Amino acid sequence: MVNGPFEDPVVYLRLLREKKALLFDAGDVSALSAGEIHKITDVFVTHTHIDHFIGFDRLLRVMLRRERPLRVYGPEGITGSVEGKLRGYAWNLIEEYPVSLVVHEVTDASVSVASFSARDGFRKRLMGDTEWTGVLLNDPLFSVRAACLSHDIAVLGFCIEENMHINIDKAALAGRGLPVGPWLSGFKQAVREGRDDFMAVVEGREYPMGELRDIVRITEGQKVSYVMDVTPSRENMEKVVELVRGSHVLYIETYFLDEERERAFQRNHLTARMAGEIAREAGVKELVPMHISPKYRGSPEMITGEALRAFRGGG
Numbered sequence: 001m002v003n004g005p006f007e008d009p010v011v012y013l014r015l016l017r018e019k020k021a022l023l024f025d026a027g028d029v030s031a032l033s034a035g036e037i038h039k040i041t042d043v044f045v046t047h048t049h050i051d052h053f054i055g056f057d058r059l060l061r062v063m064l065r066r067e068r069p070l071r072v073y074g075p076e077g078i079t080g081s082v083e084g085k086l087r088g089y090a091w092n093l094i095e096e097y098p099v100s101l102v103v104h105e106v107t108d109a110s111v112s113v114a115s116f117s118a119r120d121g122f123r124k125r126l127m128g129d130t131e132w133t134g135v136l137l138n139d140p141l142f143s144v145r146a147a148c149l150s151h152d153i154a155v156l157g158f159c160i161e162e163n164m165h166i167n168i169d170k171a172a173l174a175g176r177g178l179p180v181g182p183w184l185s186g187f188k189q190a191v192r193e194g195r196d197d198f199m200a201v202v203e204g205r206e207y208p209m210g211e212l213r214d215i216v217r218i219t220e221g222q223k224v225s226y227v228m229d230v231t232p233s234r235e236n237m238e239k240v241v242e243l244v245r246g247s248h249v250l251y252i253e254t255y256f257l258d259e260e261r262e263r264a265f266q267r268n269h270l271t272a273r274m275a276g277e278i279a280r281e282a283g284v285k286e287l288v289p290m291h292i293s294p295k296y297r298g299s300p301e302m303i304t305g306e307a308l309r310a311f312r313g314g315g
Contacts, residue, residue, distance in 0.1 A: 056085055
């Protein structure tokens with residue numbers, strides 16, 4: 001969590017040793033350093049209410065001279081929202097800037113892709129549509145899925161699943177006299193791809209894959225889910241349970257106490273108890289309550305306590 005539970009909901013997920021990060025929602029991101037922002041390759045926006053999207057300007061400002069494109073994913077209307085942000089500024093002096101954006105707009109039926117480049121003043125260029133399959137991104141390290149939900153407007157819920165978790169046995173590494181270094185990235189990539197012909201070169205010596213098997217331990221990949229601002233309808237709840245099933249960590253809104261359930265339906269938010277019940281039904285391992293109504297600022301333990309009791313089956 002980038003901010004506190006009463007502030008704009010933002011989760012920054014760093015991929016260790018990969019020099020990249022993912023951002024879930026783009027609310028206030030002032031707590032992130034420029035270095036942390038530059039690592040962001042993909043931004044997953046649940047919807048464009050101001051507390052989930054106000055930080056887009058900060059991201060753009062920091063990334064203006066970055067070569068690597070920024071990919072943005074969001075619900076119906078996200079392309080227009082990004083275009084509107086870009087149209088709010090004059091861009092007559094940026095033709096030499098390398099920055100570009102690729103925006104993926106998700107509906108129940110399709111994913112529409114559009115690009116915006118500084119080289120032509122961030123003019124929108126349509127790149128076509130594909131059928132929506134539930135999968136937003138397939139990366140060699142992980143995949144990201146989404147569910148189309150409702151908050152009186154279209155919103156998305158997200159989960160990221162690591163394909164496999166590769167642990168380097170530091171004791172075995174030291175026992176072989178092998179140093180930690182950049183060569184391990186290539187080695188782990190070869191393990192992921194099942195390349196038995198891989199040859200690592202360490203300090204001028206070649207090591208075939210067969211000689212390195214004892215330094216690696218492969219375990220189940222991690223799954224992290226993120227769900228904010230959801231109308232507590234049965235359809236939405238069922239979709240969320242399916243999306244987050246088996247998550248190692250679930251970041252989820254806990255906006256109201258359950259005693260205000262009627263208010264939660266009126267305002268299209270989950271209660272803390274609802275969030276806990278979703279996590280329990282989905283077999284989540286760790287629940288992180290967040291995005292709490294400011295009215296509970298003096299007693300946050302009431303919200304977190306209710307969510308955790310429901311999660312643990314205590315009502």
